[in-house]
Amino acid sequence: MLEEIEESGPLSPEMYSIKVDVSAELHELLVNEEIFWLQQSHERWLLKGDLNTDYYHKIANGRKRKNTIHSVKVGDVEIEGTDNLITHATEFYKNFFGPAPGNEFHMDPNTWATNEKLDEKDNVDLCRAFTEAEVKEALFAMAHNRAPGPDNIPVEFYQVC
Incomplete structure (x- = not known):
């Protein structure tokens, strides 16, 4: 009142x-x-x-x-099933966060001076495959007792193998 x-x-x-x-x-x-x-x-x-x-x-x-989400209604379409829901969510967020068509940014090749650019030798060195020694060196440089990565396997497992 x-x-x-x-x-x-x-x-x-x-x-x-x-x-x-x-x-x-x-x-x-x-x-x-x-x-x-x-x-x-x-x-x-x-x-x-x-x-x-x-x-x-x-x-x-x-x-x-x-x-649990069993179905999602998008407009007049109802999406059901785990696989279909995952596919829809993936596509939605790809479109949502991905680059929109026509919004790609092209840079002028003359933006940097010649001495600021990588030469072909440096580019080849950056694009080459990793060697086993480099991977091993990086792996053993990692600290113990840290959170596991996206695979849920701690670094100690790889270091012992």
Whole structure:
């Protein structure tokens, strides 16, 4: 009711004070309700929870089902299936982050002076394949106990092999 009055015009200082008090009380009630349900869920989890129980599996599988994307609607087309969803997401982000057609930047070949450019020998050296010795040197120069790379294999594994 106070918000409806406020939409038609400014509230008087007394009405504004009442609105602030009601908002604070509502916020406190909502926080208390959230705490209550959080405590209830913890109590249930402690009683039936982290054992290999039916309750545990229902919670874990329910969370997985809730967080799984089964289909996406794009315009009038509905995309279903894991492979189709991955393909669509990949193409979307390729188009989203990739270069737009016509936006390619071509540089003038005379931008740098001759002494600032790489000569053919340097270019060949930069484009050649890595040697086994170079790879081995780089591998053994890596520090131990670091986070693994995208393959989830730590550097120590490669160093021992």
